[in-house]
Amino acid sequence: MTEPNGASITFEDVGKAYSKSGGTTVTALEGVSLAMEPGSITGIIGRSGAGKSTLLRMVNGIERPTTGAVLVGGQNVGAAKGAKLRAIRRDVGMIFQHFNLLASRTVAGNIALPLEIAGVPSSQIKPRVADLIERVGLTSHATRYPAELSGGQKQRVGIARALATGPKVLLSDEATSALDPETTQTVLSLLKDINRDLGLTILLITHEMAVVRDIASHVAVIDGGRIVEHGETYDIFTAPQHPTTRSFLSGVTGVTLPAFVKDRLMPNPPAQGGEEVIRVTFAGQHATDPMLARLTQDVGIPVNILAGAVEEIGTRPFGNLLVSLPVAKAAEARSFLESHRLMTEVLGYVG
Numbered sequence: 358m359t360e361p362n363g364a365s366i367t368f369e370d371v372g373k374a375y376s377k378s379g380g381t382t383v384t385a386l387e388g389v390s391l392a393m394e395p396g397s398i399t400g401i402i403g404r405s406g407a408g409k410s411t412l413l414r415m416v417n418g419i420e421r422p423t424t425g426a427v428l429v430g431g432q433n434v435g436a437a438k439g440a441k442l443r444a445i446r447r448d449v450g451m452i453f454q455h456f457n458l459l460a461s462r463t464v465a466g467n468i469a470l471p472l473e474i475a476g477v478p479s480s481q482i483k484p485r486v487a488d489l490i491e492r493v494g495l496t497s498h499a500t501r502y503p504a505e506l507s508g509g510q511k512q513r514v515g516i517a518r519a520l521a522t523g524p525k526v527l528l529s530d531e532a533t534s535a536l537d538p539e540t541t542q543t544v545l546s547l548l549k550d551i552n553r554d555l556g557l558t559i560l561l562i563t564h565e566m567a568v569v570r571d572i573a574s575h576v577a578v579i580d581g582g583r584i585v586e587h588g589e590t591y592d593i594f595t596a597p598q599h600p601t602t603r604s605f606l607s608g609v610t611g612v613t614l615p616a617f618v619k620d621r622l623m624p625n626p627p628a629q630g631g632e633e634v635i636r637v638t639f640a641g642q643h644a645t646d647p648m649l650a651r652l653t654q655d656v657g658i659p660v661n662i663l664a665g666a667v668e669e670i671g672t673r674p675f676g677n678l679l680v681s682l683p684v685a686k687a688a689e690a691r692s693f694l695e696s697h698r699l700m701t702e703v704l705g706y707v708g
C-alpha cells in the first residue's frame with residue numbers, strides 16, 4: 358500500500374444562488390459546512406434537485422460559491438483563476454453517469470487525452486496510459502472504441518482517464534446509476550481498491566443508499582440545499598436522525614415485509630385491537646435477541662417477528678428486524694427498546 362495521497366475537502370458555510378431570466382434567483386445551496394479528511398470516501402445523498410451536482414461541481418471550480426468558500430488541500434477553489442485554477446483541476450479527477458467518452462478515440466486515446474491537454478511529452482504518455490489501463494483491468498481492450506464496450510467497461514475507461522493526471526481527489530457524479538447491480542458492484546470495488554492503493558479522497562453523489570453503504574466511510578444527506586445529517590456511514594445507518602435520511606434508508610436494508618402483511622398495512626391503527634408493525638434497527642450481531650425475549654418475558658408484551666437480517670458496513674454488523682406488537686402495548690414496547698439503544702420506526706398497522 359502506498360502512502361495516502363488524498364487532499365482534504367472543506368466547505369465553509371457555502372451558499373449558491375443561480376440567477377434566472379426575469380431577475381429571479383434559485384437558491385441551490387445554503388449554509389453548507391462539511392469537512393472531508395484526506396483518503397476518506399464520502400457519499401452525498403439527496404433527491405433530484407437537492408443540490409448534489411452544484412455541491413460537487415464546486416470542488417473542481419466548475420461552479421463558484423455565491424457565499425462561503427470551498428477548499429481542496431487548503432486551496433480556495435472558488436477564488437482561484439488561470440494557472441492556479443488549472444493546477445487545482447489537475448488534482449481533482451471526475452467520473453460521470455454517462456461516462457463522457459470521445460466516440461472517435463480508442464480506450465487508450467481517451468485515457469491519454471488529459472495528459473495531452475496537460476502538455477505531457479508523448480514518450481511519457483504511452484507508459485502512463487498502459488499502467489492506467491492495467492489498473493482498471495482493460496489491457497486487452499486498449500485499441501477498442503467506446504461503442505465496442507459494455508457500460509461497466511466504459512466506466513473503467515472513465516476512471517482511468519480521471520486518474521491520468523495523478524489527482525488527489527476523485528469526484529463521482531452518479532457513476533453507477535446507469536449500470537446494472539452486478540456491474541455497479543465491480544465498479545464500486547474498483548473505486549475502493551483505488552482509494553486503498555492511492556489514498557485518494559473520493560466524493561460521490563448518489564440517490565442510492567446502497568451505494569453509500571457499499572463504499573462510503575462517511576455520508577452527508579442533503580435536502581433542499583442544506584445538509585440535514587452528516588456522519589460516519591455506520592452511525593447514520595444504525596441511528597438516522599432526520600426524516601429524509603430515514604426515508605432513504607427504508608428501501609435499502611434488504612429486509613422487506615412479507616406480502617401477507619404488506620398488502621394489509623394501514624397508515625392508522627384500527628378502531629380496536631390490531632397490531633403495530635415496526636422496524637427495529639440495532640448495531641452488533643446479537644443485540645436484539647435478549648431485548649425481544651425480555652420484552653415478552655419481563656414486560657409481558659408478545660412480539661411477532663416478520664422478517665430480519667444482519668448486514669455489514671465495512672466489517673461492522675448491523676441488523677434490521679420487522680416485528681408486530683399489539684397496538685395497546687406498542688408505545689410501551691418502543692420506549693423499552695429505545696431505552697436499550699435499539700432504534701424503532703413505525704411502518705403501519707394491521708387489523
Ligand SMILES: Nc1ncnc2c1ncn2[C@@H]1O[C@H](COP(=O)(O)OP(=O)(O)OP(=O)(O)O)[C@@H](O)[C@H]1O
Pocket residue numbers: 375376377383384385403404405406407408409410411412
Ligand atoms: N445552471 C443553473 N441555473 C439555474 N438553476 C440551476 C442551475 N443548476 C442547478 N439549478 C437549480 O439548483 C437546484 C439544485 O440543482 P442540482 O442540479 O445541484 O441538484 P441535484 O441534487 O444534483 O439534482 P439531480 O439529482 O436531479 O441532478 C435545482 O433547483 C436546480 O433547478
